[in-house]
Amino acid sequence: MARTLRDARLDTREARSRLRVQGRPHWRLLEPGLHLGYRRLAKRPGTWCVRRYVGGQTYTVETLKGVVADDFANADGKTVLDFKQAQREVLKHKPKAAGALTVADAVEQYLAYLTENAKSADDYRYRADALILPSLGGIAVADLTTEKLRGWLSTLAKSPAKRRAHEGGTEPLRRRRSTANRTLTILKAALNLAFREGHAPADGAWRRVRPFRGVDAARLRYLKVAEAQRLINACDADLRQLVQAALQTGARYGELARLRVHDFNPDSNTVTVRQSKSGKPRHVFLTDEGAALFRRWCTGKPGNALLFIRNGQPWGKSNQCRPMLLACERAKIDPPIGFHTLRHTWASLSVMASMPLIVVARNLGHADTKMCERHYAHLSPSYEADSIRKHAPVFGFEPDDQKVTALRVRS
Secondary structure (H helix, E strand, C coil): CCCCCCCCCCCCHHHHHHHHHHHHHCCEEEEECEEEEEEEEEEEEEEEEEEEEEEEEEEEEECCCCCCCCCCCCCCCCCCCCCCHHHHHHHHCCCCCCCCCCCHHHHHHHHHHHHCCCCHHHHHHHHHHHHHHHHCCCCCCHHHHHHHHHHHHHHHHHCCCCCCCCCCHHHHHHHHHHHHHHHHHHHHHHHHHHHHCCCCCCCHHCCCCCCCCCCCCCCCCCCHHHHHHHHHCCCHHHHHHHHHHHHHHHHCHHHHHCCCCHHHECCCCCEEEECCCCCCCCCEEEEEEHHHHHHHHCCCCCCCCCCCCECCCCCCCCCHHHHHHHHHHCCCCCCCCHHHHHHHHHHHHHHHCCCHHHHHHHHHHCCCHHHHHHHHHCCCHHHHHHHHHHHCCCCCCCCCCCCCCCCCCCC
């Protein structure tokens, strides 16, 4: 028999309330090789699960579907179970055969885990449905091999990408490999969770698969102030408000599309992003110019109304792409930019104006400054740059005698 677990007090609501909030379950032995598990979640009812020993130092762990613990509501024996009801459910629960968990099952459990921990799983689900499940979904996790995974990753990196007329050279290949890397990260996270919960005998198959190197270092583009002004003037009315809001907040398209009137606080001049990519809400601070814009947009609207709409309807997924392309053509911004470049514009111009990286990171919703340091630190006035320009050797080089005049490009 594999290692034993310390029994946790799960029999009462009060006892469970003293347990630690964590992703791993707290276990209670019911009979040799069979445990009842309880996951305590923050500010939500916990979930019940079952852990079975299937031999060979291997366990299967399954969550009881469609039920929660009676942490806040009284048990009804159907969707809300107390300890005794969960115990009876586990004892009659049909065990899943060892190794029967497929990649599709592992991904679904991982997405459920993200949702339980208040993290946004929308982008992960989209990538899984489009890029993981069609090729790997039906394969058992225990049957995965390094060769299969490397073949999948290579095929994914070579698959045709969306055509971007303004891109050429090696950029399309870099983008496809970068996409493959991000998808590999999601797959590994799902498989690692399955391994921790005993659905795979080993994790070496995917640990040996390495992502493509040097493909995530794309140069981030941003607009100069004059370019941003031209873009705003070239936008249609509904898009203009959305572009102005992005340039004032650095928020993502989806975050802005979900904003409601009551998310703007005129007393503190802040906007609350309640649903972000990380799952954590944040407060975005506005300049006086930005606060004046938001006040004007909110005037006369009920508090629960969407702040930004398109032809009377909510902005949906990818609704911004075509209007942004047209606005760039009118504003003579070539190559044209995507909406996300407005986020980079806010961050880049803020850093160049000496805003501390930690402030930029918090307004953008990053947990720390690592991402900002990677993408924007070179734009920040620094002691290192000032020292080099002051103390580095000067050789007295003279320009060539040729008289060269820079050509002016008409815009």
